[in-house]
Amino acid sequence: MGTAPTRSPLAPARFPDLPTVAGVRFACAETGIRYRGRPDVMLAVLDPGSVLAGVFTRSATRSAPVLDCQAKIGHHSDAGAAILVNAGNANAFTGAHGTGTVEAVCAAVARATGLPETRVFTASTGVIGQPLPPESITRHIDALTATLSPDGLAQAADAIRTTDTFSKGAHATLTRDEGTVQIAGIAKGSGMIAPDMATMLVYIFTDARIAGDDLQAMVSRLNARTFNCITVDSDTSTSDTLLCAATGASGVDVTGDMAFEEALHGVMRDLAHQVVRDGEGATKFVTINVTGAASDDDARTHALSIANSPLVKTAIAGEDPNWGRIVMAIGKSGAQADRDRLSIRFGDVLVAEQGWVSPQYREEQGAAQMKAEEIDITVDLGLGSGSATVWTCDLTHGYISINADYRS
Numbered sequence: 171m172g173t174a175p176t177r178s179p180l181a182p183a184r185f186p187d188l189p190t191v192a193g194v195r196f197a198c199a200e201t202g203i204r205y206r207g208r209p210d211v212m213l214a215v216l217d218p219g220s221v222l223a224g225v226f227t228r229s230a231t232r233s234a235p236v237l238d239c240q241a242k243i244g245h246h247s248d249a250g251a252a253i254l255v256n257a258g259n260a261n262a263f264t265g266a267h268g269t270g271t272v273e274a275v276c277a278a279v280a281r282a283t284g285l286p287e288t289r290v291f292t293a294s295t296g297v298i299g300q301p302l303p304p305e306s307i308t309r310h311i312d313a314l315t316a317t318l319s320p321d322g323l324a325q326a327a328d329a330i331r332t333t334d335t336f337s338k339g340a341h342a343t344l345t346r347d348e349g350t351v352q353i354a355g356i357a358k359g360s361g362m363i364a365p366d367m368a369t370m371l372v373y374i375f376t377d378a379r380i381a382g383d384d385l386q387a388m389v390s391r392l393n394a395r396t397f398n399c400i401t402v403d404s405d406t407s408t409s410d411t412l413l414c415a416a417t418g419a420s421g422v423d424v425t426g427d428m429a430f431e432e433a434l435h436g437v438m439r440d441l442a443h444q445v446v447r448d449g450e451g452a453t454k455f456v457t458i459n460v461t462g463a464a465s466d467d468d469a470r471t472h473a474l475s476i477a478n479s480p481l482v483k484t485a486i487a488g489e490d491p492n493w494g495r496i497v498m499a500i501g502k503s504g505a506q507a508d509r510d511r512l513s514i515r516f517g518d519v520l521v522a523e524q525g526w527v528s529p530q531y532r533e534e535q536g537a538a539q540m541k542a543e544e545i546d547i548t549v550d551l552g553l554g555s556g557s558a559t560v561w562t563c564d565l566t567h568g569y570i571s572i573n574a575d576y577r578s
Contacts, residue, residue: 195214195320203307239413253290257295370410379420457559462554472499
């Protein structure tokens with residue numbers, strides 16, 4: 171327990187140099203909830219005037235912290251806000267004890283920061299079903315608040331990890347006549363990743379000025395194109411949380427600014443891709459494009475059917491260009507398809523068309539595509555203009571090893 175797993179071969183070369191976002195400060199602590207010798211709790215405190223937007227898991231067994239955040243997120247206030255996250259224990263499926271822990275932690279953070287409890291948001295990630303003693307966190311709150319710093323986001327990214335093999339961060343800068351806007355975000359996620367809102371923990375901070383409702387609408391739109399388009403293992407967590415905070419400290423109003431939305435989109439997509447690249451046991455990053463579907467929803471259904479198929483994912487792990495498994499996944503998805511209209515490509519290689527293997531296709535061409543670390547699979551249904559893109563990874567023995575030993 172607490173031993174760092176081998177770094178994913180798909181990991182970025184290094185953690186990015188994240189900019190300081192005016193109006194937010196961070197602190198981390200080692201509590202020993204589950205891990206030893208590393209930070210496992212992070213606290214972020216936002217200045218007065220900050221607004222928050224969030225999306226959360228739709229799991230029917232979502233955790234007490236998620237339920238508490240959902241109850242609070244829509245109530246905007248001029249007061250500041252605080253976000254506290256712990257790793258190692260999900261505080262999920264813990265009954266009334268879980269609710270009591272959330273209340274105790276929120277009360278302790280509120281006392282230490284002078285914030286109302288309604289402006290304290292918590293998240294927990296790790297093992298499900300084990301009670302989380304509130305004192306394991308609350309006894310560190312005073313030390314956390316005493317060490318808050320605007321430069322602590324990189325350490326916060328490290329503190330929220332569970333089975334992650336690397337810390338995840340991304341950023342963007344937007345220049346306007348009124349000034350410069352910074353966006354910086356961190357995420358954790360490696361397993362139990364499937365699109366049903368955000369599929370992990372994600373925290374994004376910007377010094378832009380924007381109304382809470384406008385930020386919420388933007389985050390929800392972008393979530394559908396990023397975090398809800400990734401899958402590692404088709405399993406949706408009880409704890410999925412994405413919070414995006416805008417402090418307004420730059421003085422730059424980004425309401426209706428499409429360039430800001432695209433910059434935020436880039437940060438969210440980058441973080442989403444990093445989660446897939448850190449998929450438990452992953453050795454391949456896979457992009458699945460579906461075009462020519464009867465609708466965008468049908469395209470998404472087909473893409474997820476391919477991405478979540480154990481047979482497809484193990485074939486990719488074994489570098490086997492088994493296009494028959496793609497055909498199988500399309501056929502089982504339940505969305506509209508016509509066997510004799512669809513075509514399949516591995517990269518730029520046409521593999522199958524018109525209900526049969528392409529006459530020009532050679533097995534060695536497909537095998538060469540499968541040897542790459544990044545693989546593109548494209549399916550055209552030949553039925554309409556619907557399209558979707560989903561990102562996933564392969565399924566290896568490493569996934570079994572990590573999850574067979576996770577709780578012991």
